[in-house]
């Protein structure tokens with residue numbers, strides 16, 4: 001058994017001082033005051049004195065892409081490189097403090113191979129990966145390079161069954177175009193009501209949640225009415241649709257990083273691309289809609305969309321800074337990035353520091369309650385009781 005002596009903890013709910021954590025193999029078996037007599041009950045083989053550090057559950061990134069390519073590889077050699085790069089991206093996420101993540105669309109569903117490997121007990125010193133595999137999209141729709149093109153109820157049912165047959169842990173649907181796609185409204189709908197209804201029925205019947213890429217209001221509303229589990233992005237969400245989300249218990253994964261990096265890095269690297277300039281306006285609307293959703297009580301989980309253009313895996317922690325910057329308090333941001341993700345991804349063993357939870361946590365040099373930028377600095381990372389960084 002290992003004993004960790006810690007200055008301050010955020011346990012997934014609240015901030016506590018002068019704490020101790022006792023772990024056995026990969027699990028936490030006790031937490032409490034570091035001066036408690038109860039510690040003597042345990043046979044401690046190793047004491048890890050991090051009594052100058054702040055410890056919190058590892059981050060859960062509910063929206064990443066670790067193998068999202070524009071063009072399909074043409075040989076086995078190129079495919080093997082795709083897998084190696086995907087593993088490297090998982091390592092980068094880990095360096096950002098991520099201990100579990102959900103890939104919402106990969107070329108030919110290749111990340112399912114990595115998730116399957118973890119289910120067999122290998123690659124377990126990397127963040128836990130939950131994979132959608134290929135996304136479902138309309139013909140020519142958003143992200144068709146990482147998706148299966150479906151049209152009509154029958155093809156959406158077939159597509160859902162197909163990705164589940166391939167091993168998808170969750171079903172991803174591209175409900176709308178991108179923020180700059182042409183259409184009557186921004187983020188125009190690309191999938192109709194009957195198609196998403198059929199997809200959700202089929203996925204839920206087979207025990208899979210449904211996550212939808214949705215920017216425009218029409219696409220979000222259709223998704224909520226169909227009973228999807230999470231709206232990803234939700235840039236142009238309006239208050240009446242948010243009311244519906246509350247009623248239906250729909251979660252929101254805002255991915256503030258996506259338009260942020262498109263604006264900051266996009267403009268820097270491609271100053272003449274008009275899409276990046278438009279992103280500035282998108283950022284404003286997105287921030288406003290996200291804060292409104294939070295204040296209304298819609299469950300929010302952290303997601304970065306890392307792996308999309310200009311959006312780096314090794315800076316996943318920056319999503320927390322962006323959530324903090326729009327006015328969400330520190331404790332709530334930390335909860336969004338840990339416990340709320342565990343709930344959405346149905347990973348009960350993660351998202352908290354408590355007896356019975358997995359010993360997957362991170363240590364920071366300073367408390368983010370005193371200086372939020374602590375989250376951006378170097379961190380120590382443990383996954384299943386093993387120090388990986």
Ligand SMILES: [Zn+2]
Nearest residue numbers: 063065104305
């Ligand atoms: Zn995405």
